[in-house]
Every structure is written in C-alpha cells, then in structure tokens.
Amino acid sequence: MERSQDPLPFGNRKNEEDIWMSSNFFVVRLNESGEVIYVDVSRTSTVTQEEAVVLAGQAEDNATKSGRIGQYRYQITQMNTAEGTVVVFLDTSDEMLSYLRVLLLSGSVGIVCWCLMLLSVFLLSKQAIRPIAENMEKQKQFVTNAGHEIKTPLAIIQSNTEAMELYQGENKWSRNIKEQTERLSDLMQHLLLLSRMDEGVEHVHAIDFCFSDLLMESVRSFMPLMESKQIDVHTHIPSDVQIHADQSQIEQLCSILLDNAVKYTNEGGRIQIELMQKEKHLQFTVQNTCKRLPAVSPDKLFDRFFRSDEARTQKSGGYGIGLSVEKAIVQANHGDIRASYMEPDVICFTICV
Structure with a gap:
C-alpha cells in the first residue's frame, strides 16, 4: 500500500475543484441581442436573479471584457457553441478583507517596531553622547582654569618689565616683552569671554x-x-x-x-x-x-x-x-x-x- 504524503504545515494546497467549490460566484448568459437567457445564482446567497441581471447589464455597458463592479470582479466570455456571451461574477469581498487585514497588521507591526527603535535610540543615545558631553565640559573648564592661572604670571611679567624700565630705561627687549604680554593678555581675555558664554555664566544685562x-x-x-x-x-x-x-x-x-x-x-x-x-x-x-x-x-x-x-x-x-x-x-x-x-x-x- 502506497504511503500517503505528509500534509503541509498549513494544510495541503487547494486544487482547482476545491477553489471552485469554495468560491462565491454567479453566472449570467446573454444571447446575441443582449437579452438574458440564463441566470445561475446557486453559488451565492447574497444576490438574487434580478440583481444578477442588473449587474450583467452594467458589465455590458462598461464595454470591457473584465473589470470590477463593487465587490464583484467580472469576466465576459464569448460562447463557443452558440451565439451570445457569458458573464461570470466572482465575489472578492473576502479577498479585499484579507488585504486590509494584512495591511493593518503590517502597519501595526511597523509602527510598533519604529517605536521600539526610537525608544532604543533615545535610551542608548544618552550613553553614547555622555562621554562627548563630558569631554566638551572638561575642555571648557580647562580653558577657564588655564586662563585664570595665566593671568597672574602675565601681570607679574608686565609689572616687572615696567619696574626694570624705571632702573635701566626702555629698550627694544623691554618693548617686545610688553607688546607680547599685552597680546597674550588680550588673547586670554577673549578666550575667557568665549568660555563663559559657552558655559552660560556670562549674563547679558x-x-x-x-x-x-x-x-x-x-x-x-x-x-x-x-x-x-x-x-x-x-x-x-x-x-x-x-x-x-x-x-x-x-x-x-x-x-x-x-x-x-x-x-x-x-x-x-x-x-x-x-x-x-x-x-x-x-x-x-x-x-x-x-x-x-x-x-x-x-x-x-x-x-x-x-x-x-x-x-x-x-x-x-x-x-x-x-x-x-x-x-x-x-x-x-x-x-x-x-x-x-x-x-x-x-x-x-x-x-x-
């Protein structure tokens, strides 16, 4: 006895007959003059014969062999054995509902993933930026501390140079010392001003x-x-x-x-x-x-x-x-x-x- 094939995880694939048996559709036949000669609504419970005739007329008026009317897709086929046409309507409401469910589910999953990613970035960014912020703060503090420490030696050099000129007179070396001292003092004043503004301690009055x-x-x-x-x-x-x-x-x-x-x-x-x-x-x-x-x-x-x-x-x-x-x-x-x-x-x- 031949062993049957194991079923797939989500069930075996439907064959054409199963698909046909599980579909909701109805058929309308028209003669060469466009008059309805046959209506079959046995495969649907939501459409009456009168409604089927109306839908068939709308499909004929569209002048296309296939298309959509509401929740129904239709196909117009020329009959081989006799004059006239067959209009087949297929109910696609379940298919549309499935598309909407997939779209809603995908959008929900995407939004949740985006929120989780945003939360992760928000939490991790603090850890990533903290060393940089601390380093910048240390640099600002270093400039401030160094500026205050340098101001005193500059003042001493300036005063000693002026005292030396009182005893020995002004010369090119003393002038150079005073010029460079003033230059460095001016630079430190600007650096301290920038540092205070960066730290937010320089108030505007x-x-x-x-x-x-x-x-x-x-x-x-x-x-x-x-x-x-x-x-x-x-x-x-x-x-x-x-x-x-x-x-x-x-x-x-x-x-x-x-x-x-x-x-x-x-x-x-x-x-x-x-x-x-x-x-x-x-x-x-x-x-x-x-x-x-x-x-x-x-x-x-x-x-x-x-x-x-x-x-x-x-x-x-x-x-x-x-x-x-x-x-x-x-x-x-x-x-x-x-x-x-x-x-x-x-x-x-x-x-x-």
Whole structure:
C-alpha cells in the first residue's frame, strides 16, 4: 500500500475543484441581442436573479471584457457553441478583507517596531553622547582654569618689565616683552569671554541706550590708526538710534569689528560703516577693502583661531579669535551676524540686532 504524503504545515494546497467549490460566484448568459437567457445564482446567497441581471447589464455597458463592479470582479466570455456571451461574477469581498487585514497588521507591526527603535535610540543615545558631553565640559573648564592661572604670571611679567624700565630705561627687549604680554593678555581675555558664554555664566544685562553715540565714539577712537594707513572712511550713522542690548558687550563688538577692519584693510584702502533702522531691528554693516579675499567660504571666518595668513605670522597683529568673539556676543544679544565677499576685493560684515 502506497504511503500517503505528509500534509503541509498549513494544510495541503487547494486544487482547482476545491477553489471552485469554495468560491462565491454567479453566472449570467446573454444571447446575441443582449437579452438574458440564463441566470445561475446557486453559488451565492447574497444576490438574487434580478440583481444578477442588473449587474450583467452594467458589465455590458462598461464595454470591457473584465473589470470590477463593487465587490464583484467580472469576466465576459464569448460562447463557443452558440451565439451570445457569458458573464461570470466572482465575489472578492473576502479577498479585499484579507488585504486590509494584512495591511493593518503590517502597519501595526511597523509602527510598533519604529517605536521600539526610537525608544532604543533615545535610551542608548544618552550613553553614547555622555562621554562627548563630558569631554566638551572638561575642555571648557580647562580653558577657564588655564586662563585664570595665566593671568597672574602675565601681570607679574608686565609689572616687572615696567619696574626694570624705571632702573635701566626702555629698550627694544623691554618693548617686545610688553607688546607680547599685552597680546597674550588680550588673547586670554577673549578666550575667557568665549568660555563663559559657552558655559552660560556670562549674563547679558540688556538696557536701552543710544547705539549711534556709541558707534561714533568707537569710530573716533580708531581714526588715528585709519589716518596712519591713509584709509578712506565713509560713515552713514543716523543720530539717536536706540538699541536694547548689553552696552558693554556691544561696545566690545564695535571695537573688535573696527579693529579687524583696520588691520586687514590695505594701505590707501576704504572702510564703509553704515547703520540702518529696519522696523524693530538694527542693521550694522562694515565693509573694508583688502589685498585679496580669503580662499575660504565667508562662514569659515568665524571659526576659532582661523587665520587667512596660513603662515600664522604676527604681521597683522591678529590671532584669529576676534570674529568668534563677535559671533558669540551677537548671538548672546539675540542677533545675527554674517560675512560676505563683494568683488573684487571687499569684505562685508552685517549684524542684525
């Protein structure tokens, strides 16, 4: 006796007869004139003969051999043995319901998996970012501590150099010591300011004051340097322009911006300073000519310790942190600063506060 084949895990595959027996369908025959000559609704309990005739008429009107009407798919076939056609309707409601169940199940599983993944990323990201955050915090603290530690030796060097000049007189070595001490002291002041802003301990004490007077005073303080380089200065500063910000920080901002313009403007070049009131905001622009434009994007100029002089010489006296301080001050006072190049040799800094 031949051994029967073991059934599949989910049952044996249905043959054509099983499929035909389990399907809900009905058949309508029409003659050559389109009149109904036969209706078979024995394989369905939801459609009457009258409804079957109506559906057959709709299928004929569609002028397609196959298609869908509601929950039924139909197929129109020409009879071989006689004139006329046969229209077979198949109920696909169960199939549509199965599709919807699969779609709903797939969507639910996808949403659950996405939520689990999001929760995992949220929990693991803290562990992954913690070392980086701690390292950045240590770097900020190091700059602050180092700055305070260096301030004392700088003050001692400065005072000892001045005392030595009282006994021996000023010479080129003492002048160099004082210049480099002042340079390093200025650098440490900027680094400490940036560090305090990064740590959030540098508070902004905003008040209302006249920005026009402050800017004019800053320009006057730089006039001797501009005249020494034969720089042509153009200013457009309306009177009595008020601003709500930290006055000491805005004063430092103007000083750094004008100092930067004077340093990098070529001999006999041009500086243009303009202040405009735009609705509730102020726009402050400084344009200056230079020997050649930096070979980097304007946004790169605000990076800390960026120098257009790749050799990093002290010929210009800068150390590549002034614009970083400017950006920090502007952001602390809820403003925006941007740089742009204007051909052929003009750099423009625009501040909106």
